[in-house]
Amino acid sequence: MNPTMAGRYQTIAEDLRRLIAAGNWRAGEQLPSEAELASQYRASRPTLRSALDLLQAEGLVEKFHGRGNFVRRPGDRTVYDSARHTSDRPSAPDSTLRVSVEVRRAKASAGVASLLQVQAGSPLTEYEYVSSADTSVRSVTRLYVPHKVARLGRPEAPLSPWGDNVRELLTAAGVHVASSVERVTSRLPSAKERELFRSPAPVLVVERTSRDVTGQVVEWALLLLPGDRAEVLFTTRTHVVNREEAG
Incomplete structure (x- = not known):
């Protein structure tokens, strides 16, 4: 991954964190589709997926195959x-x-x-x-x-x-x-x-x-x-x- 792409996906991840913390999407609620988010951030799909992967690793987002990405419920360990x-x-x-x-x-x-x-x-x-x-x-x-x-x-x-x-x-x-x-x-x-x-x-x-x-x-x-x-x-x-x- 080149430095430009790395910086871009981290910027997208930070903005999504901010929106989740602000309550734009509640726990258990689905995020916009990857295509919609990629278009919104004017980013490639691989860059957008890297941002979502980072949020998944942090426990903020959970991906369901065939359904999309959802905000994870807190304290669920x-x-x-x-x-x-x-x-x-x-x-x-x-x-x-x-x-x-x-x-x-x-x-x-x-x-x-x-x-x-x-x-x-x-x-x-x-x-x-x-x-x-x-x-x-x-x-x-x-x-x-x-x-x-x-x-x-x-x-x-x-x-x-x-x-x-x-x-x-x-x-x-x-x-x-x-x-x-x-x-x-x-x-x-x-x-x-x-x-x-x-x-x-x-x-x-x-x-x-x-x-x-x-x-x-x-x-x-x-x-x-x-x-x-x-x-x-x-x-x-x-x-x-x-x-x-x-x-």
């Missing part, structure tokens, strides 16, 4: 809370999300086998959770359990978008998770992910490895979340020693 298993009272599932799950019997690819510490080609159960709200996908979770750990079935509702139901199945099978390590990174979405999440925003990637008391990997999960509609929350609890008890 899905929260992944890593401390949800440490509370005495389990958290209730988010009632705004619709969650579906597919269960497949598969053989471990070389990459997945390495993460699960099993032989490539070993049998496993694969779970794919997809959560959505309104008409947008909010998260995709793929979770793998080796058959040498447990042969699990289909989880029962209510479904967690993060695959927590699989941990319940493991517990019922006599397998107890002693620790989980979660690695969070971000990257640009692939073409398929950009279409799935309808956003050019970076994707939050959570890799979760869970082990039992012996150190054996009992599950490995990959979570994908659109960065403009999600956040990851980490909570640290510090044990405070009572001075009188400490002597």
